[in-house]
Amino acid sequence: MRVVSLNVKNFRNLIEQNISFEKGLNVITGQNAQGKTNLMESIYLCSLGKSPRTEKHKDMINYKKDFARVSTGFNSRFGDAEISVVLFGNKKKSVSVNSVPILKLGEMLGYFNTVYFSPDEIRLIKSSPDYRRRFMDIDLSQTDKNYFYSLVAYNKILSQRNSLLKSSNNIDSLKDMLFVWDTQLALECARIVTKRQAFCNSLKDYAADAHLRVSGGKENLELTYITSITGDSIAEKQQTALNLLKANIKRDFELRYTTTGCQRDDIKFSVNGVDVREFGSQGQQRTSSLALKLAELSVFKQTTGDYPVLMLDDVLSELDLNRQKQLLSFNNDMQIILTATHLEPELEKNLQYKKYTITEGKVN
Ligand SMILES: Nc1ncnc2c1ncn2[C@@H]1O[C@H](COP(=O)(O)OP(=O)(O)O)[C@@H](O)[C@H]1O
Ligand SMILES: [Mg+2]
Structure with missing residues (x-):
């Protein structure tokens, strides 16, 4: 299982973002409060139809907007697919798989599997x-x-x-x-x-x-x-x-x-x-x-x-270097999306990964 693309609009502080992800390790670094967890939350939303940190849709919509949309393109053993979730302040969210609306949350489950790990875990x-x-x-x-x-x-x-x-x-x-x-x-x-x-x-x-x-x-x-x-x-x-x-x-x-x-x-x-x-x-x-x-x-x-996509939100700082290595070298076939304020120099030197930075909700 692998995320190929992420398309986000008005989701918290991510106003308009199109990001492509690579196989293997993807590392998004940024200072605190720049939008790292928001980005992870948007991917999680496409996997499970809800947020790992709030029950309220409204919280996820940018303060100044009245809707938010996230689309995740992914690749699985069954081929390529896309899940989109649109959130509204005053009505039910709408979810579609390959542009076909689904009526019950259960129908979206199992297409796009993720495992999410954050310090809260x-x-x-x-x-x-x-x-x-x-x-x-x-x-x-x-x-x-x-x-x-x-x-x-x-x-x-x-x-x-x-x-x-x-x-x-x-x-x-x-x-x-x-x-x-x-x-x-x-x-x-x-x-x-x-x-x-x-x-x-x-x-x-x-x-x-x-x-x-x-x-x-x-x-x-x-x-x-x-x-x-x-x-x-x-x-x-x-x-x-x-x-x-x-x-x-x-x-x-x-x-x-x-x-x-x-x-x-x-x-x-x-x-x-x-x-x-x-x-x-x-x-x-x-x-x-x-x-x-x-x-x-x-x-x-x-x-x-199939391995799910592993999302690691800001967990490295909680682990010593040896455990960080264990985690990141678990399996090369698996895609990892990782956020951190920084990587330890030793990891930076020895790991192969695609690098992104995030500042005020903008990913580069
Ligand atoms: N609904 C929202 N609309 C606009 N900005 C938001 C919304 N919810 C949270 N934010 C902003 O998102 C930022 C925090 O993002 P977060 O992803 O948690 O940061 P971090 O990079 O530390 O993980 C804060 O600046 C906060 O004000
Ligand atoms: Mg965070």
Whole structure:
């Protein structure tokens, strides 16, 4: 997978830009607040239909304009294609693939795959389970549309169930209604958990390998998917999920939200047997998040036959020179788009790359 061209209009401080990217490593350097992250965000938007840093479309439109447009031309195993996203301040965004408008976000997923790594990604290890679920959801949605549709269905039923729990003061009047939804909720839950488990299983060995490499052979990273939805088959998992919903109905009613299900799941990371989230040093957390990103690339390659585009936004300064090298020499077949304030002289000397600079939203 490779980005060939990027066409941006009125996107944050990028007023009008046409950029061509090369195979291999592309390095965009610039001072702070010049538009490096904005540029990455615009590419990400064409991959996932949303921003890695805001839920609000309006934030991405230049302050003085009323729309923004991004088109990314890319090349994949299936040939050349282009995805365009137009954002409006006051109506829904419009997305098209090869100039054909698409109606549902799910339809755009999987065409153009990216893995995005920014300093915030250390949150993956350190912060609340939401981030880890989102990480799995983003990867799985890009490689498996049915996963995405299960997730959409699950979240919709879950939110209806929670509204219902809030709406009535009589638990008995709810039970019949809940029963109908719970069967469907439990089924989607079982499907989601099954796929997340398989994903974590693939990720596990790659992450352990990568971690061993970036820690210089000193540390073993172990990754475990944590869920209360037990069972081998989907049917067994569905039954477990349903039993949990039933067993906890009183508590759900008191708290007025659903307390069981895959929206509570998590991934646990340990290094040499110690929980990295709770007890790991900042350095170990950083190394673990890097290992996880490298593993993500391998899983993409394994499932789709193609590496995604790796986008590295300002992460080098967080890593020592050895880890920087590990990251940039991961695989020569993969395209990397990297932003930084500068490159270390040793990297600058030894790496082959296409160089760009960005100043006040203008790329040269
Ligand atoms: N909607 C917007 N319209 C115009 N400029 C914006 C908008 N959103 C952010 N900016 C500007 O973009 C710049 C920050 O860009 P960013 O890509 O985050 O910088 P960096 O190069 O440090 O990654 C700031 O100058 C900010 O004012
Ligand atoms: Mg930035």
